[in-house]
Amino acid sequence: MVTLADVxxxxxxxxxxVSYVLSGKRSISAPTRERIQHSIDALGYRPHAGARALxxxxxxxxxxxxxxxxxxxxxxxxxxxxxxxxxxxSHGYDVLLxxxxxxxxxxxxxxxxxxxxxxxxxxxxxxxxxxPHLRAAxxxxxxxxxxxxxxxxADTEGLDCVDLDFEAAGARCVExxxxxxxxxxxxxxxxxxxxxxxxxxxxRTLTGFRAAASSHGVGLLHRPxxxxxxxxxxxxxxxxxxRPGTTGIVVQNEAAVEPLLALLRHxxxxxxxxxxxxxxxxxxxxxxxxxxxxAVSVPAQEMGxxxxxxxxxxxxxxxxxxxELIAPRLTPRASTGPAPAPAPSSSPSAATEDRRGHGGH
Amino acid sequence: MVTLADVxxxxxxxxxxVSYVLSGKRSISAPTRERIQHSIDALGYRPHAGARALxxxxxxxxxxxxxxxxxxxxxxxxxxxxxxxxxxxSHGYDVLLxxxxxxxxxxxxxxxxxxxxxxxxxxxxxxxxxxPHLRAAxxxxxxxxxxxxxxxxADTEGLDCVDLDFEAAGARCVExxxxxxxxxxxxxxxxxxxxxxxxxxxxRTLTGFRAAASSHGVGLLHRPxxxxxxxxxxxxxxxxxxRPGTTGIVVQNEAAVEPLLALLRHxxxxxxxxxxxxxxxxxxxxxxxxxxxxAVSVPAQEMGxxxxxxxxxxxxxxxxxxxELIAPRLTPRASTGPAPAPAPSSSPSAATEDRRGHGGH
DNA sequence: TTGAAAGCGCTAACAG
DNA sequence: CTGTTAGCGCTTTCAA
Numbered sequence: 001m002v003t004l005a006d007v008x009x010x011x012x013x014x015x016x017x018v019s020y021v022l023s024g025k026r027s028i029s030a031p032t033r034e035r036i037q038h039s040i041d042a043l044g045y046r047p048h049a050g051a052r053a054l055x056x057x058x059x060x061x062x063x064x065x066x067x068x069x070x071x072x073x074x075x076x077x078x079x080x081x082x083x084x085x086x087x088x089x090s091h092g093y094d095v096l097l098x099x100x101x102x103x104x105x106x107x108x109x110x111x112x113x114x115x116x117x118x119x120x121x122x123x124x125x126x127x128x129x130x131x132p133h134l135r136a137a138x139x140x141x142x143x144x145x146x147x148x149x150x151x152x153x154a155d156t157e158g159l160d161c162v163d164l165d166f167e168a169a170g171a172r173c174v175e176x177x178x179x180x181x182x183x184x185x186x187x188x189x190x191x192x193x194x195x196x197x198x199x200x201x202x203x204r205t206l207t208g209f210r211a212a213a214s215s216h217g218v219g220l221l222h223r224p225x226x227x228x229x230x231x232x233x234x235x236x237x238x239x240x241x242x243r244p245g246t247t248g249i250v251v252q253n254e255a256a257v258e259p260l261l262a263l264l265r266h267x268x269x270x271x272x273x274x275x276x277x278x279x280x281x282x283x284x285x286x287x288x289x290x291x292x293x294x295a296v297s298v299p300a301q302e303m304g305x306x307x308x309x310x311x312x313x314x315x316x317x318x319x320x321x322x323x324e325l326i327a328p329r330l331t332p333r334a335s336t337g338p339a340p341a342p343a344p345s346s347s348p349s350a351a352t353e354d355r356r357g358h359g360g361h
Numbered sequence: 362m363v364t365l366a367d368v369x370x371x372x373x374x375x376x377x378x379v380s381y382v383l384s385g386k387r388s389i390s391a392p393t394r395e396r397i398q399h400s401i402d403a404l405g406y407r408p409h410a411g412a413r414a415l416x417x418x419x420x421x422x423x424x425x426x427x428x429x430x431x432x433x434x435x436x437x438x439x440x441x442x443x444x445x446x447x448x449x450x451s452h453g454y455d456v457l458l459x460x461x462x463x464x465x466x467x468x469x470x471x472x473x474x475x476x477x478x479x480x481x482x483x484x485x486x487x488x489x490x491x492x493p494h495l496r497a498a499x500x501x502x503x504x505x506x507x508x509x510x511x512x513x514x515a516d517t518e519g520l521d522c523v524d525l526d527f528e529a530a531g532a533r534c535v536e537x538x539x540x541x542x543x544x545x546x547x548x549x550x551x552x553x554x555x556x557x558x559x560x561x562x563x564x565r566t567l568t569g570f571r572a573a574a575s576s577h578g579v580g581l582l583h584r585p586x587x588x589x590x591x592x593x594x595x596x597x598x599x600x601x602x603x604r605p606g607t608t609g610i611v612v613q614n615e616a617a618v619e620p621l622l623a624l625l626r627h628x629x630x631x632x633x634x635x636x637x638x639x640x641x642x643x644x645x646x647x648x649x650x651x652x653x654x655x656a657v658s659v660p661a662q663e664m665g666x667x668x669x670x671x672x673x674x675x676x677x678x679x680x681x682x683x684x685e686l687i688a689p690r691l692t693p694r695a696s697t698g699p700a701p702a703p704a705p706s707s708s709p710s711a712a713t714e715d716r717r718g719h720g721g722h
Numbered sequence: 723t724t725g726a727a728a729g730c731g732c733t734a735a736c737a738g
Numbered sequence: 739c740t741g742t743t744a745g746c747g748c749t750t751t752c753a754a
Contacts (some may be wrong), residue, residue, distance in 0.1 A: 001475075001731090003730095003731055003732085004731065004732060004733095005731075005732095013732090013740075013741085013744095014740070014741045014742075015732080015733090015741090016732095016733080016734080016740080016741065016742080016743090017739090017740060017741075019732065019733060019734085020734095020740090022732095023733080025733090025734085026739080026740090027739070028739070028740085029740090032707045032739085032740080044473070044474030045473075046469075046470070046474045047474060047731080047732070048415065048474060048475050048731050048732070049411075049414070049420075049474045049475055050410075050411045050412070050413075050414030050415040050420065050475060050730085050731080050732090051411070051415045051730070051731035051732040051733090051746090052411075052731080052732055052733080053410070053411030053414070053732090053746090054409070054411040054412045054415050054729075054730090054731080054732070054733090054745095054746045054747065054748085055732040055733040055734080055746055056732075056733055056746085057733095057746080058736085059410075059411065059695075060748060061457070064458070068439070068443050070733095074435060074436045074439045075436070076434045076436045077439070078429070078438070078439050081458070082429050085458055085459070085460045085461060086460065086461055089461060089463070094457055094459070094476065095457065095458050096422070096455055096456065096457055096458070097425070097442070097456050097457070097458040098445055098446070099442070099443050099446045099447065099457070100446060100447055100450060102450070108407075109407070112405070112406075112407030113408060113409060113410045114362075114409050114410055114411060115410045115455065119419075180729085200430070228649060229651060251753080258619065262623075262651075288589060290590060290623075297644045302422050362747095364746095364747055364748085365747065365748060365749095366747075366748095374724075374725085375724070375725045375726070376725090376726090376747090376748080376749095377724080377725065377727095377748095377749080377750075378723090378724060378725075379751075380749060380750085381724090381749095381750095383748095384749080386749090386750085387723085387724090388723070389723070389724085392726090393723085395726080395736085408748070409746085409747050409748070411746085411747080412730090412746070412747035412748045412749090413747080413748055413749080413750095414730090414748090415729095415730045415731065415732085415746085415747080415748070415749090415752080416729080416748040416749040417748075417749055417750090418730080418749095485751080515733060665735080671738055703743065
């Protein structure tokens with residue numbers, strides 16, 4: 001193995017000089033620098049990561065905690081992971097992948113063993129058991145997600161968070177439909193398991209849906225669904241029985257998109273003439289669906305990139321930056337249109353919540 | 362930070378004794394061991410990964426090279442990655458995730474910087490530029506995939522490989538259909554890009570398709586397709602124009618599965634009465650398809666697990682284990698049945714290759 | 723069964 | 739602008 005000492009000898013300088021050429025932490029005369037650089041190339045020298053970590057207390061590694069739990073849409077996670085590794089590399093960092101359910105234990109492991117300089121934490125839950133450990137930890141952490149139901153109630157003290165503003169995203173979807181005259185809307189949400197474990201983004205989106213429905217006087221039904229045709233069919237069928245006047249559907253569940261469109265087709269409901277559909281999903285899914293979908297895009301890449309940039313800044317000494325929410329962007333496509341002529345009478349009175357009807361349909 | 366020296370002091374022993382308790386590399390009297398263990402717990406000691414790596418030349422990290430290139434089905438990759446991290450943890454290893462197109466450079470980086478003890482390499486191409494570097498490297502590597510078109514022609518000297526036997530898998534699909542009396546078969550393959558860059562598994566499957574078609578006297582058309590409805594429709598339509606007698610379709614492209622089934626439905630071709638469909642895909646996809654698919658399953662988890670177990674054995678001193686192919690398992694489901702009554706005359710003469718017909722249809 | 727001590731390869735004062 | 743030197747925390751001979 002080629003060591004720094006080898007390079008120093010080869011170049012006829014001291015070890016520290018070589019080290020400083022590598023780190024750039026003090027100025028070296030052009031001639032020596034070139035000579036050293038030449039020796040480095042000639043010998044094919046690479047600094048030993050462990051030695052460097054020991055001496056400098058920096059590993060140049062970021063830990064990515066990505067528990068892959070049921071109900072999550074894998075391609076989005078993967079896209080985030082890719083963006084994280086790519087961005088990290090461009091800043092000189094490698095990425096250690098932590099999946100699995102180690103939870104708090106993994107946090108302690110990273111911290112205690114100095115395995116990574118910082119952590120990026122995904123799939124954040126409302127009462128995430130990792131958070132106390134993250135706050136207590138020396139190393140900085142950034143969450144992709146928020147551990148709260150609303151952006152305001154952010155119990156985010158000492159934690160950096162990056163995420164899509166799902167609350168605004170949910171509201172935006174409802175607003176879009178309300179603006180087109182729809183007054184009865186159904187939401188096909190993430191699988192039940194996702195809500196049950198209190199996943200932050202799902203909870204926040206729901207908050208947004210409800211707030212917008214309330215303020216626009218729109219009726220709203222919310223149905224978690226697994227991403228199977230059967231589950232979607234059951235949910236949608238029930239929705240139309242319970243609220244025959246439903247003309248707008250918001251779907252926040254990538255796996256449910258095609259089943260939904262197939263079902264509507266099957267039921268003879270035209271999109272968007274009979275039913276308008278808005279999705280919250282990656283652009284890729286929205287544009288490739290069998291009907292191009294009006295959608296708020298989930299900017300997976302941007303989330304990964306922002307998280308890394310945030311953490312890198314913190315590692316460079318910057319103070320905690322609090323919460324950074326990406327503003328939702330809704331792109332109108334072929335799946336939404338004006339509400340069809342309404343049934344004879346109707347007098348939408350006030351806000352409406354799940355399973356609590358409001359008069360008029 | 363709690364160091365080994367702290368523990369030693371706390372327990373009233375020397376540093377080396379603590380180290381040996383941790384590594385178990387020499388016998389320690391029960392009393393001292395317990396005392397030390399108690400100190401470790403009391404102080405919350407964790408060995409410093411960098412220091413350990415420096416002193417022992419072992420990092421307890423495995424590098425996973427997973428370039429995410431276009432045309433690959435992400436959930437399968439993710440499943441492999443998960444299996445890798447999980448299995449690795451159960452053996453005491455962490456996983457460093459390398460995506461991106463660094464290729465050979467990444468291999469050198471891992472090797473030179475002693476960043477990981479071994480590498481697991483995915484998305485192996487026929488003439489993969491990383492291979493020479495892997496052979497030259499000190500650290501062991503295992504490929505998930507084969508860099509060859511056939512299992513025999515394995516230019517696998519000094520490389521460990523783990524994979525599904527895609528060649529046998531391809532053959533198995535054709536045999537299954539041939540056994541049901543189908544004599545004209547079409548293959549919907551991976552996206553063109555996958556073949557163009559010489560991805561090993563796609564090439565090997567094709568080899569298997571062709572060999573089986575040849576030996577069973579079955580006509581075979583092969584069409585790479587992107588996973589879009591339009592691409593599938595174009596390919597299938599052309600197939601039925603070129604070989605109207607086609608009654609069997611093999612699909613090796615997860616994204617094309619639903620578009621294919623939708624198209625057949627749309628064309629009024631019943632599955633399996635008019636057309637039998639066999640897939641090569643994860644069980645998950647086969648069972649959740651709108652028609653449960655007869656399929657050779659892609660055992661993503663098993664591949665990841667085997668790769669790690671293989672590499673762990675090598676790190677423990679075992680010699681290179683060569684190539685290990687998982688035997689394909691075809692599960693009959695609802696998508697295949699006997700070939701429909703054939704057109705009046707036919708005299709299948711001999712083997713048939715892509716785009717070269719054989720008489721009788 | 724335990725200790726003492728010499729590094730592993732690098733960084734970062736401290737000196738010049 | 740460059741060299742000297744003292745560790746970083748752990749493993750592992752060599753001794754006892």
